Each structure stands twice: as C-alpha cells, then as structure tokens.
Amino acid sequence: MKKNILFLILLGQYTYSQHGIVKDSTKNNQLEEVIVTANKVEQKNVEVPVAVTSISSKGILDSRLVNYSDLTGRIPNYLYQGSGVGFQSINSIRGIQVFSYNPAVSVYVDDVNSLDIMAGGFELTDIDRIEILRGPQSTLFGRNAMGGVINIFTKKPTNKTTGFIELENGNFSLQRYSAGVKFPIIKDKLFFGLNGLFQKRDGFMKNDIKGTTTTDTSLNGRTIGDEENTYGNIFFKWLVNNKLSFTANVKHQRDFSNASGYLVSQKSEKIALETPTVINVARIGTHEREITNYSLTAKYQAQSFELTSITAFQQISFLFRNMDFPGYYESFYRSSIGEKLPTQNVWTQEIRINSAKKENKFQYIAGLYGFKQISYDPTSNLAYELSPSNYVIYRNKRNNSGYAAFGEISYRLFDKLKIIAGIRYDIEERESIFNGFGDAVFVGGVFTQIRPDLEKSVKYNAFSPKASLIYSLNEKSNIYATFTRGFRAGGISSQAVPVGVRQDYDPEYSDNFELGYKTNFWNNRVNLNAAAFAINWQDLQFSNLVAPTTYSMENVGNAYSKGIELEANIIPLKGLQLDFAYSINDAQYKDFDLKRINFISGTQITTPIGGNKLSNAPKTTFYTATQYSIQTSEKVNLLFRIEFRNIGGYYTDIQNSLYQPTYQVVNTRFGLNYDNYGLFLWIKNLTNEHYLFYGSSDTSLRRSSVAAMPSQIGVTLSARF
Helix, strand or coil, X not given: CHHHHHHHHHHHCCCCCCCXXXXXXXXXXXXXXXXXXXXXXXXXXXHCCXXXXXXXXXXXXXXXXXXXXXXXXXXXXXXXXXXXXXXXXXXXXXXXXXXXXXXXXXXXXXXXXXXXXXXXXXXXXXXXXXXXXXXXXXXXXXXXXXXXXXXXXXXXXXXXXXXXXXXXXXXXXXXXXXXXXEEEEECCCEEEEEEEEEEEECCCEEEXXXXXCCCCHXXXXXXXXXXXXXXXXXXXXXXXXXXXXXXXXXXXXXXXXXXXXXXXXXXXXXXXXXXXXXXXXXXXXXXXXXXXXXXXXXXXECCCEEEEEEEEEEEEEEEEXXXXXXXXXXXCCCCCCCCCCCCEEEEEEEEEEEECCCCCCEEEEEEEXXXXXXXXXXXXXXXXXXXXXXXXXXXXXXXXXXXXXXXXEEEECCCCEEEEEEEEEEEEEEEEEECCCCCEEEECCEEEECCCCEEEEEEXXXXXXXXXXXXXXXXXXXXXXXXXXXXXXXXXXXXXXXXXXCCEECCEEEEEEEEEEEEEECCCCEEEEEEEEEEEEEEEEEEXXXXXXXXXXXXXXXXXXXXXXXXXXXXXXXXXXXXXXXXXXXXXXXXXXXXXXXXCCCCEEEEECCCCECCCCCCEEEEXXXXXXXXXXXXXXXXXXXXXXXXXXXXXXXXXXXXXXXXXXXXXXXXXXXXXXXXXXXXXXXXXCCCEEEECXXXXXXXXXXXXXXXXXXXXXXXXX
C-alpha cells in the first residue's frame, strides 16, 4: 500500500507554487513576479543575486504551513531539527548550523531579529510571506546570519476591512483556533490590526518507567510533549502624510506544558526509530516561556531616497521543573527550585537609508545597527539535584552589546551588466558573570555561595564583505556570481573551566561562493531558479568536556560545504499548480580532532573528525507535489493537494555514529471553499514514516534522540471576509 501511494505521487512530480505571489489559478494561468526583500528593499526575485525562496500567503494557507519543520525539503538544503519544544531548535542551511547558544541562521519576524535560540518559535498565523535566504547574509543582516536568513512577514492593516476565523481539530487532541481583523480607523490615515491564536495538543510519546530510577507506576502511560500556546499580534499604522509613516507592533506568546518535552529525549536512535511512541522518564516536567516583542518602524519617503528606522525591545521569561535529562534539573537563579528566571531583555536599533529611484544606474543602501542584551541562559541557570533537598547550583548572567555600520552599492555598467559591492563592520562586547561546579549549593531550602561568581569580558570585531555580478540575458532571465562572508559571534563559556583551558572562544566565519541562474518563461507560466555554491566554514564552535560536568565552548576546526539547488514553478493548465525543489550537498569536516577526558582513568580520548560528513546535512533533499483547483460554480471551488518529500540520509553527530537513513514524507490536503468559507481535511505523514526529529550532536558520552510525530490528521474550518 505504501509503495503504491509513493508511486502515484512520483507520477505527479510537481506542486502548487511555493516561491512567490501567485494569482488565483481559477482566474489566471500565469505566475506573478516574485517580490522579495533579500536586500532590505523590495525587488523582483529574478534581479537578486542570492538564492532565495519566497512562500506567499496563499501558498502558506494551501499547504497548511504552520511550523518551521514544514520547510524541511521544501527549501533546498534546509533541515529543521526540533528538540522537543518550538523555541529551542536547529535551522540548518547548506549544512551550516548551530552547536552553541547563538543561532547560525538568523530569524527575523517583521524586521525584528531573534537574537538567540530562546527567542525563536513564534507561531505562524496570518502570515503575508516567508523568505528563506540561503548562504551568508551578514553584510546586511549582521551576526548569526552565516548560514542564511529566515524572514517572516505578518499581514499589515490597510484601507480594506478584512478578517478571518480558523478552527482546527485533529488527533493527539489537537485544538488550533485563530482569528484576526484589520480595518482603517481613519481612511488613508490610521489603521489597526489584531490577530491571535490558541493551540493545544497532547504529545505522542507514552511514558514507560522501565529502566528508570522510579517505582511510581502512575507515571506509566502518561503522554510526554503536551504543549499549549497562546499568541497575540497587534498593529497600529499611522500615515502622517504621503512621505512619513509609523507602524507600531506588539507580539506576545506564551508556551506552557505540564508534560514537557524540553530537555527530554529517547535513549537511543534505535528506540526512536523502532518504537517512536515510547519514552522512559522518571519524572514528568513542566516548562513555561513568555516572549514579548515591541517594535516601532518609521519610514520617510523622499523623492530620491527612503529613510527607515526600526526600534525594538524584546522580553523573555522562562522556567522549567523536573527535567529528566538524565539527572534532574530545575530552573534556578536566586531563591527557589523551579523558579522563573530573570527576564531576558534585548534592545535593538537600526537606521538605514536607500535610494528610491529604481531606474537610476547607481543604487545604494547604508545603515547603522546596535543592540544590547541582558540574558540568562536556561542551560546554565539551574539546579542539579544530588538528592531531594540537595542541589548544585549553576548561575550565568550575560551582558552583551554590539554596533555595526553597513552599506551596499550597485552600479549598472552596461544595459545588461550590474556590479554590486557591500561591506559591514561589527564590534561586539560580551560580559559574563558565572560560576563553576560546586561553587554554589541549595541545601534544605537555603542558598549558599561557596565561592564568589567569576566575571569575564571580551571584545570582538568582524568584517563582512560582499561582491556580486549580475548579467541580464533578457528581461526575464539573469545569471549571477556572488561572494559573501558570514560570521557568528564568539562568546564566553557558561561555566568556570580549569586552569589552562581558555574561558572564551572566537567567532565563526563562512565564505560563500555562488553561481546562479533565474528565469521565467512560457508567458510567465514557468519560474526556474538554479544555484551552485561552495562554502568554507572556519573556526567551528563546539562544546568540549574539560572537567567532570564542565563543558567549554571551543573553536575546534574547519569544514566545507558545496552543492547545487534547483527550484521550479509551473502552471501547465488552468487550475493546476506544479512545483519542485531539489538539492545535492557534499559537506565534510576538515582535518581536526575532538578531545574528551576520561575522568575515571585520567586519560585523554582523541577522536579524529577530519573527513567525517557534516552533521545535519542531508546528501539530497527533494520536494514535489501537485495541487489542482476546480471551480464548479461561481461560489464553489474544490482543491486537491498532495506533497512528497525525500530527505537523504545524514548523521546528526560530529562523530558520524548516529545516522538517520533516507526517509520520505507524504502530506495531503483537500476540501472546498464556498464563497468565503472553507472546509478541508489534511493529513501529515500519511504513510506514518518513522524518522528522527532530533539526534545528539555529540555521541562521545551519550546518545539521545527524539522521534518525529506519527501520522497527523485533522479538519480545518475557516471563514474570511
């Protein structure tokens, strides 16, 4: 049965356009131009010398794209690795990924940067478009964009009054309810927008205490991974005059679970792949995260230039209790086990100016950026339980700040040839207040500081150049060559390390060389993008065990990644939308060794890493599907969609011992729209494929995995006006 289903899907080969703004295929059989903001100004995708995929609002709705994992395979050389909760995850692009607290792929939501991985995981609802830029983007986007950028834009209010209600129910007790409204308060002057979401579902893993330290049989059969999310998004937009505008935005999200998947995993990949619904924990944990983004965007449109200011303030609070890691962990900072950590605060400010006359041969963009962050890393602000009333305390407070100046110019040398050059210079200061193992304890409800906290500060700078040539074959076809450099910030290890071990670590860098071709033809019924790339990844940051229970972040070595990427949209006939994406990636670590200390024997264990495949870098990704829309009457439209994804085998760990074999995922969605109402049935992972959602990045001491969700089925009822 499974083979027959996959065979039928492969006959289809293509799907509804995911790469831009596409008109309703029942009224038009052409693809519209794809508009992206890869260079922080609106441009046609065909004119941008960057590999970028843009998914339109209609594409998001038609494919039910509700989380980042839905991008795996759909975006060439993109892999999402979850760790049990949406706000701690790994985005890998072309094999460039994170092994520390700073992300390697920057995520922006309405121009506000998620500065570290605790700031990720905003719910995807009422989205206007999603852009994924592949390869380093540090010249315009700064730190932590060395793998690429995910740009998410939510819908803004206009003169038109609009609204929606969407109700979803599915297995695993899924409830997902969202609604929104946008309208002008004063036409052509003042606008308001509001949307929100409530989501709740049970985890799919069932607990079995066999092999754990507990005898509490009441924990058997309890689900693990339950989560409840509440999200709200408010906009005010004021058009002061035809030149000046202000947009104020507040986003708030609360993530809660009393059967938490945070820091929880299955004991091995064998268990995760063979019995994905079974987990063994001695305690069932709780977590709660709240994140609030405040932003104010001001734009001034003059005749020859545009001035933009983006001011943002972000707050994050977090707590967790009874995490079985193994060993038992609770959040702690001042006075009580499982307390809410102090609020993380991030201030950012960007001011930029760009040319406004697109017809000029000379174009420019220039700007200044600054940030200040006070953070409390949850993995190093915790209590480790030695006995029910005896804890070792880890503490860490970080004060980080950074400043940058950036600019990019382009000049059309001839009618068909344009040259682009960009530069960015970043200065970053990091300060950390931290302790070591045994420096503080919490015994019998009393906190005792045995040794004073330590302090260390460092300062880094980074130079991020960019150079491109783009040649227009005709009005709808371009070829380009681009060099870009990316960097990921250095830092200070979160625990005190032994004498002789360096406490801080340097930034990472990546140099990307890319050749690309973009075109659309057949009367705008076909879009085709192709890219070839080679990346040198330098000074990889990786966590090393340097003393009992003490890890140090170190620059361990270099790596490379090279490959090709293909994307296409096709409208062969009215109502039929076809699309595919394919990539090949050859990525390896260069010659270096990973060192571990065996504290029982006192000997050093050296593992050669050079020549190993880059972790979380599938050899291939392939996406193909078909969507067909049939207008049966003036008000009734039927829609049928089926997707197929093939993710090539890859290792999750740097030692290349934890392997995820090639797997396939099939998704379907079909139903009808009657006037402004919709009713759809959807299935994710139709064939119930078993594969890993997460695997250990380091298996020298422990193997752990998290299985992907089994088949999900649900119904969506919506109304739009």
